[in-house]
Amino acid sequence: MQKGLFITFEGADGCGKTTQLNLLNDYLIKKGYKVLLTREPGGKGLGEKIREILLNYDGEVSDRCESFLFLADRAQNIDVIINPAIKQGKIVLCDRHTDSSVAYQGYGRGLDIEQIKILNNLATNGIQPDLTLVFDVDIETSMQRVGSDKDRMENSGKEFFNRVRNGYLELAKQSPDRIKVIDATKAIDKVHKNVIEIIETYL
Numbered sequence: 001m002q003k004g005l006f007i008t009f010e011g012a013d014g015c016g017k018t019t020q021l022n023l024l025n026d027y028l029i030k031k032g033y034k035v036l037l038t039r040e041p042g043g044k045g046l047g048e049k050i051r052e053i054l055l056n057y058d059g060e061v062s063d064r065c066e067s068f069l070f071l072a073d074r075a076q077n078i079d080v081i082i083n084p085a086i087k088q089g090k091i092v093l094c095d096r097h098t099d100s101s102v103a104y105q106g107y108g109r110g111l112d113i114e115q116i117k118i119l120n121n122l123a124t125n126g127i128q129p130d131l132t133l134v135f136d137v138d139i140e141t142s143m144q145r146v147g148s149d150k151d152r153m154e155n156s157g158k159e160f161f162n163r164v165r166n167g168y169l170e171l172a173k174q175s176p177d178r179i180k181v182i183d184a185t186k187a188i189d190k191v192h193k194n195v196i197e198i199i200e201t202y203l
């Protein structure tokens, strides 16, 4: 049986990670692998309801409440979607996961980073990605890619996204074995080629 593998895709809004996740999915399926795609927030079912609140609620949302909603969604995603798929030997590709909480709620919003890491660990039951790809782009490019139709998170401003980006780079420095940074300013096919080069060493 194929060995389960858990890969997460990370980066600031507009970095192009979702496009790359879909390209990798096609590549792996063509090679005969069983793949499961999921995302945070909002894998499916209850997660979609939590996503709706997180991205579209237009009243006040405290930073701590925001953190717990992302974590609640994560616990559901791990228990109901990710862990069962890993156990079935699938390759799980997850669009955002624990590092998003550290980058956005920790570095971005300014909540205590060590506490976020502890809460992440509770939400995931200690399950960690085998590999995390961080798609790195400068803020000007990512803001341009996001465009003017912004959701609640995307309306957080340029300074916020600078902190998020630097947060990801800092995390990558702390965990060089798990987190690989990819230059996502390059053309889509070049970035895809980079992704494949890294993934092949894990298959």
Ligand code: TYD
Residues within 6 Å of the ligand: 012, 013, 014, 018, 040, 041, 055, 070, 071, 095, 096, 097, 098, 100, 101, 102, 104, 105, 153, 154
């Ligand atoms: P989404 O539309 O999925 O954006 P993207 O395509 O860039 O992933 O929206 C998810 C938003 O939620 C995004 O702005 C990042 C944010 N987020 C957090 O702030 N913390 C988290 O833990 C997660 C999972 C996402």
